[in-house]
Amino acid sequence: MASDSNAAVLAARPAAARPASSAMKRFARRRSTIAFLMTLPLISVIGGLVVWPAGYAIYLSMLNRRQTAFIGLENFDILLDSETFRSVIWQSCFFAITAVLLKALVGFWLAHMLHHIPTKGQRMWRGMLLVPWVIPPALSTLGWWWMFDPSYSSINYLINAIGFPSVPWLGEPWWARISVIIVNVWYGAPFFMIMYLAALKSVPDQLYEAAAIDGATGWQGLRHITLPMMQNIISITVLFSLIVTFANYDIVRVLTNGGPRDLTQVFASYAFQVGVLSGNIPRGAAVSLFMFPLLAVIAYFVLRGVNKRTKEMA
Amino acid sequence: MAQVSLRKIVKEYEGGVQAVKGIDLDIADHEFVVLVGPSGCGKSTTLRMIAGLEEISSGEIDIGGAVVNDVPPRDRDIAMVFQNYALYPHMSVYDNMAFGLMLRKFDKAEIRRRVENAAKILDIGMLLDRKPKALSGGQRQRVAMGRAIVRDPKVFLFDEPLSNLDAKLRVQMRTEIKKVHQTVRTTTIYVTHDQVEAMTLADRVVVMNHGVIEQVGPPQELYHHPRTRFVAGFIGSPAMNFIPARLEARGDNLVLLLPLGTELAVPEHRAERYRTHVGKQVTFGIRPEHLTDTQHISKQHVALLTLTPEVIEPMGMETLAHIKLEGTEICARLDPMVEAAPGVPLALAADMNNMHLIDDATGLVI
Amino acid sequence: MSAAAHPSGRPSDAVPGLGRRIGSLRSERRWALWTAYISLIIAAIVMLAPPLYMLLTSMKTSAEVADLSGNPWMVHAPTWENYAAIIGNPMFRGFFYNSIILTVCVVAITMVISVFAAFALARMKFFGSQVLATGVFLTYLVPDTLLFIPLYQIVGGLGLLNSIWGLVLVYPTLTVPFCTWIMIGYFASIPKELDEAALIDGANWMQMLTKIFIPVALPGIIAATIFAFTVSWAAFVYPTAFITRPDEMPLTIGVVSQLIRGDTFAWGQLMAGALIAALPPVIVYAFLMDYYIAGLTAGATKG
Ligand SMILES: Nc1ncnc2c1ncn2[C@@H]1O[C@H](COP(=O)(O)OP(=O)(O)OP(=O)(O)O)[C@@H](O)[C@H]1O
């Protein structure tokens, strides 16, 4: 809008000769006023509930437990020195990377299979396979928790039925980690599937036909047509899911609540533990701020991907 | 209804692109004016400034005697038909046409009367309940025109309304638009890049190029008396032939010296006009229909020349011969009965009464 | 078929390899189809097993749940008593009521904010609009777990801890950015001529929005509404952090924290409660699947 009023200024002659130019300016100003008013609620939400709290978190993280004194980076220091927190970092990264890779692979596989069956049946299968994504994760994890229950595990029942010994799902650190990943993959893979399916459908069939005439096998078609065409959406989905998985809270909270022995704590659950449950708000803020640099890097790449995609589609 | 005048209209987009560079144009009441020119010459920009969709950088636009520079589009009392029709997809045809009247708080009965009247003019009475999706291209075009007609505005603005239609429908709708204008007589400004459309529809044609007006005039005048090389080349299809030449004096008479040494005599009554350019490099312009076979021409002031065509295109009612002459492409229009073959020398006659001579230095027709 | 139809009856002699290759192409297709169906069946079993098992459990009596001798995937005496009990539980009804109030408010606020903002950002270029559009997208990438501690302080400072109104205040951070983002995409895909036509027809900004943009972008509005609904129904971090009083809890945290009490879990009731709590989004999904999916995929493909 600034440019419009500039243009009006450029065109303006002495006021007496052309009184209308001020009317034009008023019109332009009015339009930007309306636009500003329309975005004001959005700006307040972003500013008041995202930007301001984010800044406030940084400030909080530099206070002492009672929030009475400024202690600089001491909270971060203490955290990095603590064995538990180092395992939180490790577990968060391990969890996020493993889970996202698995989700991407399973999602891609399912999307591909779905794409290959007759169109008539696709709707039904897609409808069934997306169910895990639709149920609020806190509630479906409750079901998983019950399935992992040490004495009543229905999964162990099936495992025993085919002749293997019971698995201590949530009781043993490594199994607990795997359990959390299983539930996360179960919950998130359908989302990948849907995204990939949409991308697969956007590749024109003629490309495959042309490739087939050029002598490409199915595998080469995938390698040289499908993957390059989907590259952008694959990376956007993976990066986006990395953020969400990295910051995941509900599954850990319901399934293991961080245990056993804090070995499945991730940033979010640990921040909750330290900040809200033990009442050390500044240190909790410091824990969650550790997520920030990584998220910023990922966000940068997502944004680049989205912009590129927007340009491609334009 | 009203006259429209543009006075020194300039449009500068952000970034300094001057799309329109100070044009003056007076359009009379009831007149049908067509803006024509190549892509990007500023036609749409001009039209949109008249509509109020684009701000005017400087200059004045006057509709019906009032300067409208600062009047928003809705108060300019104009109606516009867009290239892609811009029908509201969620409204029925009736509602599409009624929308503008409804916003202006016309009463229901009056709206119905006007919509039905417009539907009758355009013969779309049976489509009123349909959604735009369920219409063919030509029908959408009619609805878009109906939306303009019901408003009974001072001015109709059309921005390439026919370019989304196939060739046959385009000809049909062209006639339709002309008929509508003869019925409602509203001042009309029509933008197109198709010079045939311009010639057939317009009372006056405005030829634009690079943001300026090259020439304004009735179609016949533009055709026979183009004022610039651009207009000469733009109007007419196939386009006028341009051949580099030198003007030489042969006693009292003038001749044109073409490449390859051909000499063409200039008619005496034109000698006076051209005398100042003797000895200069000029461009000889002649339309394909004035460069034709020798058998069917027996007039005065005909210059004969023999050229070898490269391609022969039989069109049915005529045959086009394409000839390459020293790097310039020339097109001649032959009678279909004439025997012509590529690579076979062909005797041609140039009707020098209809020749044009263009000053290479200024680009103006002499 | 081509092999059999060959007149010589020995196709491989006439055109070496051709008959065989066509045959193998066919079997390759069939094989691919089998792989697809087998993968999908396995995937469907895995994907549907947990909710199914929840359903089975919810239909068992406590005695049957506790019985270790039988197959846990079977119900011997199906009963609705767990559902009756959980629906009869006033605390659970309170959760449900809170969730409804909360979600309705959040969806309404979200849609008003994002439709207006998206319209301004998509159509009325103004100072900083580009930056703001990018900002919207970045905000969408900020997870709730990064913000809940400072928001805990802020909401606490406003005296809104332990109140669903505190949640109504903060939930828009979860919904508004994405809804605005996809609405910008939908609005931007409306041809520019349409609003110019409306402008000439005499519409003002408000009429343009309500009479043209909202009706034309209705699929987008529905998708965004569904998104806002599912997100605020499923939100877990904020209510877990801000609400400790059972009578102000929405369903998610209520079911997870309040129905798990004591050492002997009432598993049947717990599962019944979880399933009832999950029902509204599932119903919306079942009836509006196409819009739901459009909303999901819009984030990466629009805008
Ligand atoms: N919004 C804009 N910003 C900057 N430059 C513009 C803008 N719109 C048009 N232009 C430029 O102004 C010039 C004239 O554009 P205009 O649309 O008037 O052309 P036109 O004669 O209608 O062409 P066409 O036949 O292709 O429609 C072009 O060079 C174009 O690139």
Ligand SMILES: [Mg+2]
């Ligand atoms: Mg144009």
